[in-house]
Amino acid sequence: MKLHLILLLICVTLVTAKFQLRTAQDALASHEECQEEFHVPDDIYEQFLNYEFPPHKRTNCYVKCFVEKMGLFTEQKGFDEKAIIAQFTAKNSGNLAKVMHGLEKCLDHNEHDTDTCTWANRVFSCWLTVNRHIVRKTYNEN
Secondary structure, three states, rough: OHHHHHHHHHHHHHHHHHHOOOOHHHHHHHHHHHHHHOOOHHHHHHHHHHOOOOOOHHHHHHHHHHHHOOEEEEOOOOHHHHHHHHHOOOOOOHHHHHHHHHHHHHHHOOOOOOHHOOOOOHHHHHHHHHHHHHHHHHHHHO
C-alpha cells in the first residue's frame, strides 16, 4: 500500500510538471470571466464563488467554463483525472484518498451522451459533494 501511494505521488509530481497548478487568484479570475460571459445574477454568482452550484439556467455552462479555464476539462477529452489529482493534492497529499474516491464515484466519459455543459456540471458537482472542502481550501486561500 505504501509503495502504491509513493508511486502515485511520483506520478502526480510528473503531471504537475506538465499541468500548471492554478492559484486562488486564477480561480477568482476564472469565476469573473465566466460570470461575465454567462451573465450570472449576483445572488447566484455568490453561491458559485462558494463552490455551490444550484440549479439555474446558466449553471451547467458556467461550471464548464470554470473547469475549462482551470485546466481540468476539455470538450474533446472531458475531465483530466491527472490534473485534478495534481491540483488538489499538490499542497496536501493527505487529500489523495478523497480526491480519488470522488473521481471513482463521479467521473464518466459522457456515456449519457449529454451536451458538454451538462456533462461538465454533472461530473464536477458530483465530485464536489466529496471534495468541496478541499476545493474551497485550494482556491480560497490567500
